[in-house]
Each structure stands twice: as structure tokens, then as C-alpha cells.
Amino acid sequence: MPHPPTPPSRRRRALFGVLLPALLALAAVACGRPGSPPVKGPKAADLPSYPVAKNFSLPESPTWTAAKRRGRLVIGVKEDQPFLGERDPASGAYSGFDIEIAKMTAAALGFPEHAVTFRTVASANRETALQNGQIDLYVGTYTINAKRRRQVGFAGPYYLAGQSLLVRSDEHDIHGPQDLAGKRVCSAAGSTPYQRIAAEYPGAVLVAYDTYSVCVDNLLTYQVDAVTTDDAILLGYAAKVPDQLKVVGPPFSKEPYGIGVRRDDDALRFAVDDALAAAERNGTWQKAYQATLGVSGVPAPKPPPIDRYPAG
Numbered sequence: 001m002p003h004p005p006t007p008p009s010r011r012r013r014a015l016f017g018v019l020l021p022a023l024l025a026l027a028a029v030a031c032g033r034p035g036s037p038p039v040k041g042p043k044a045a046d047l048p049s050y051p052v053a054k055n056f057s058l059p060e061s062p063t064w065t066a067a068k069r070r071g072r073l074v075i076g077v078k079e080d081q082p083f084l085g086e087r088d089p090a091s092g093a094y095s096g097f098d099i100e101i102a103k104m105t106a107a108a109l110g111f112p113e114h115a116v117t118f119r120t121v122a123s124a125n126r127e128t129a130l131q132n133g134q135i136d137l138y139v140g141t142y143t144i145n146a147k148r149r150r151q152v153g154f155a156g157p158y159y160l161a162g163q164s165l166l167v168r169s170d171e172h173d174i175h176g177p178q179d180l181a182g183k184r185v186c187s188a189a190g191s192t193p194y195q196r197i198a199a200e201y202p203g204a205v206l207v208a209y210d211t212y213s214v215c216v217d218n219l220l221t222y223q224v225d226a227v228t229t230d231d232a233i234l235l236g237y238a239a240k241v242p243d244q245l246k247v248v249g250p251p252f253s254k255e256p257y258g259i260g261v262r263r264d265d266d267a268l269r270f271a272v273d274d275a276l277a278a279a280e281r282n283g284t285w286q287k288a289y290q291a292t293l294g295v296s297g298v299p300a301p302k303p304p305p306i307d308r309y310p311a312g
Contacts, residue, residue, distance in 0.1 A: 041086060046290070052111070063262055063265045064136075064267070067111070073137070083096050083292045095292075097289060108272075127260075159257040164250075165185075177197065185226045185227070186207040189208035212233060230255050
């Protein structure tokens with residue numbers, strides 16, 4: 001069925017929003033070339049502060065000991081996920097919920113922010129980077145599952161994500177995956193979210209691109225009706241333009257995000273578990289969420305129970 005012409009008012013309203021995700025992708029490629037706009041991120045004044053643990057020591061952890069000796073904790077992160085893990089191409093600064101989780105963890109381990117190095121590591125290289133000691137921790141929408149736990153250790157989880165749907169704010173017919181019949185739904189080519197929609201909701205008309213930013217661009221220009229992936233990622237895009245985008249319905253999968261450590265470093269894993277539990281108790285976890293993903297308008301959820309599985 002042909003789509004009706006986009007009303008002029010909608011085209012004007014969408015234009016600014018279209019530029020944000022598209023320019024984000026371009027800026028990541030351009031690495032801050034002249035003329036690239038700054039990446040919109042959390043307001044510094046809204047972010048919590050993280051007191052650095054004094055006289056902290058963890059000599060039984062080879063990872064912590066090596067980091068202390070070099071004077072820096074190296075944390076692997078993402079750089080292209082709005083309000084989760086995002087790098088400003090102009091300043092090189094990282095921001096987002098995952099970055100805040102990383103900073104609060106580092107402080108609990110005795111490392112102030114100036115002694116933390118963030119290193120962008122692609123999803124496919126996370127296990128190798130931890131195993132080879134290229135990074136000390138990994139914080140970046142890292143779903144805990146049985147296969148990965150055979151290769152690395154996981155502290156947490158610190159957030160329970162799940163597949164969800166991003167739609168335009170003026171969309172009133174889509175409230176969950178049950179409403180996708182005949183709707184154009186965009187996701188990353190070959191991704192688990194794409195495959196789940198294909199298998200469980202065959203009435204949806206699937207559209208695939210290499211990146212979610214292109215999906216969001218198409219959503220804002222009325223070329224697709226919804227974008228699907230983890231709700232945390234979608235909340236980041238909604239936080240970019242909360243007047244134009246919203247996340248709808250409860251998540252329809254479970255993706256527990258954990259902090260990756262070396263598999264044989266149980267001492268560090270337990271210390272990070274302790275740090276996460278303390279941040280949840282004292283409210284800094286909630287403050288970090290509200291200043292980042294919470295800008296989307298979705299209030300902070302209850303943190304998931306931490307899985308302190310046995311050593312070995």
C-alpha cells in the first residue's frame with residue numbers, strides 16, 4: 001500500500017531530529033572533522049559525583065594489581081550509542097549511562113576519573129580484549145549469557161534490558177509487537193532483534209540496515225513505522241529528541257547487562273559486584289540513569305538482582 005505524502009509540518013518537525021542520528025553516524029566516521037556538530041549528551045550538572053575509595057587494596061586480583069602499578073584503569077566501552085556509551089568526536093569525551101557505571105565502579109576500586117582510560121572496543125572483540133589484558137573491565141551493553149561466561153567473568157547485572165519498540169511520538173496504533181502486522185519495522189541486518197521479529201511476528205514488514213542510526217533516520221522521515229532493538233539503546237535515541245520519539249510497551253526479551261572481567265579474576269568480579277550494590281543502595285545508580293537514559297522520559301527501573309555466582 002503506498003504511503004500518504006508526508007505533511008509539510010511533519011517534514012519540518014522531523015528535519016531537526018533526522019539530522020541528529022544521521023550526523024552522529026557521520027561524526028563517528030569523520031572523527032571530529034571541522035564543521036561536525038557536537039554530540040548531544042547528559043548535562044554535567046545533573047550527573048552524580050563518585051567519591052574515590054581511600055586506601056582501597058585488592059592484591060588478590062592480578063588485573064587490579066597491574067592497573068594500580070600502571071596508575072590507570074583501562075575500561076572498554078562503546079562510542080556510538082546515544083546516552084549509553086557515546087564519544088564526542090570533537091573533544092574525545094565519553095558520556096552516557098554505561099560511562100557513568102564505569103566511573104562509579106572505578107571510583108569504588110580506588111581510581112579517580114583522571115586515572116581512568118576509556119577505550120572503544122567493538123562487540124566482536126570484547127572477549128579477546130579482556131583475555132589478552134588490553135582492557136581491565138568492559139562496560140557496554142554487554143549481555144550476560146552462558147556462552148560468554150565460558151570465556152569471561154561477569155559482575156552484575158547492573159541493568160535488565162529487553163527488546164522493545166521505538167516509534168514516533170504521534171504514533172498511537174503501536175503499543176507492542178502484537179501491533180506490528182502490516183507495519184514497516186527496522187532493525188540491524190542479521191541481529192537477534194531482527195530474527196526474533198521475523199520468527200515470532202511474521203506479519204511485520206521487516207526493513208534492515210547496517211546501523212540503528214539509519215533506522216532512526218528512516219523512522220523520523222516516516223519511511224518506517226518502528227525501530228526495534230534493546231530498550232536501553234532505544235531509550236538513548238528517544239533521549240535525543242524526546243518530543244519526537246518514544247519507547248512503547250514492555251520489553252519482550254531479557255538482556256541482563258553485566259561488567260566484563262577476566263574469567264579467572266574472581267576477586268575483581270566480587271569487588272565490582274560490591275561496588276554496584278553500594279551504588280544501588282545509596283542512590284547514585286538511579287541518579288546516573290536519570291541524567292542519561294532518563295532524559296527519554298522513562299523513569300529509572302528497579303536494578304536487577306546481582307548474580308554473585310561462585311568462584312571458579
